[in-house]
Amino acid sequence: MAFLFQLLPSKAQDYSRLQQIKGHPFPVYHSNGQTNRAVNISGRCADAMAYISRSLKTKPRFTLLVLTQEDWPHFTKFPVYGMPHYNDDSTLVVAAEDNAFWKSFIPKMDQLPETMRQKIRQAYSSAGGEISMAPFFDLLVLHELGHAFHFQGGLNMPRKWMGELFCNVLLHTYIAEKDPAYLPALTVFPEMVIGGGTDGYRYTSLLDLEAYYDEIGMNHPNNYGWYQSRLHAGAKTIYDAAGAGVLDKLWKSLLVKSGFPDDKSLAAYLGKNVHPKMAELILNW
Numbered sequence: 133m134a135f136l137f138q139l140l141p142s143k144a145q146d147y148s149r150l151q152q153i154k155g156h157p158f159p160v161y162h163s164n165g166q167t168n169r170a171v172n173i174s175g176r177c178a179d180a181m182a183y184i185s186r187s188l189k190t191k192p193r194f195t196l197l198v199l200t201q202e203d204w205p206h207f208t209k210f211p212v213y214g215m216p217h218y219n220d221d222s223t224l225v226v227a228a229e230d231n232a233f234w235k236s237f238i239p240k241m242d243q244l245p246e247t248m249r250q251k252i253r254q255a256y257s258s259a260g261g262e263i264s265m266a267p268f269f270d271l272l273v274l275h276e277l278g279h280a281f282h283f284q285g286g287l288n289m290p291r292k293w294m295g296e297l298f299c300n301v302l303l304h305t306y307i308a309e310k311d312p313a314y315l316p317a318l319t320v321f322p323e324m325v326i327g328g329g330t331d332g333y334r335y336t337s338l339l340d341l342e343a344y345y346d347e348i349g350m351n352h353p354n355n356y357g358w359y360q361s362r363l364h365a366g367a368k369t370i371y372d373a374a375g376a377g378v379l380d381k382l383w384k385s386l387l388v389k390s391g392f393p394d395d396k397s398l399a400a401y402l403g404k405n406v407h408p409k410m411a412e413l414i415l416n417w
Contacts, residue, residue, distance in 0.1 A: 159196070188383050194222040214231040239324060255316040
């Protein structure tokens with residue numbers, strides 16, 4: 133999610149209430165009692181940054197904050213605890229605890245087909261046997277890492293939703309290539325959300341997402357989650373068809389400074405220079 137918020141003026145630069153983890157190529161701060169969570173999240177982020185930096189020949193600078201719900205309002209104005217985001221183009225904020233936002237996506241299991249129930253249980257069962265979406269949301273730190281690359285890498289994002297699709301392609305490419313054991317955690321959630329349909333969602337088109345991007349993210353977070361699920365599923369389809377090289381092709385294509393008057397022209401450009409599946413995702417949304 134590429135929302136950028138002004139840091140809180142009196143407290144945002146002061147991390148004294150947080151603990152610091154050293155040894156990463158970026159600063160990491162976390163809430164008290166969350167060392168293990170922060171180590172796992174930041175370690176995955178460091179590994180991904182090393183891999184992606186080699187591919188894209190650039191390395192962004194950022195600070196990672198792993199926060200409890202209590203600490204969240206001290207370091208960000210974003211209203212939804214659990215929604216990963218940036219305070220600015222180099223301060224990444226993620227949740228340390230399971231939360232109401234993540235839990236809001238858990239469907240009524242007894243109303244699902246048995247095949248989907250089994251997929252959800254296998255991907256998201258906690259040690260205590262409960263269903264938790266944390267395995268999926270923990271992977272989104274890599275989606276956010278993608279935003280740092282495009283914020284600081286000079287990419288030309290012709291649409292706001294294109295920035296999200298780029299990050300989803302980056303996330304899926306890394307997991308598929310370097311950490312495939314986590315593919316179920318990454319892919320079952322979007323399948324589950326998309327399978328739930330669009331009842332209750334005010335916005336569903338790409339034009340809606342472009343026009344009401346900030347409103348959807350801040351005021352309709354589950355609707356935003358549906359959009360991200362569609363884009364996650366699209367990224368999987370694109371990677372499966374094009375392979376790991378698609379990330380480099382997409383990066384190079386988005387470095388070109390040119391305008392696209394409509395989504396059809398953008399789809400034609402991406403279909404030719406990246407892969408036809410890029411065009412299909414846009415045109416068949």
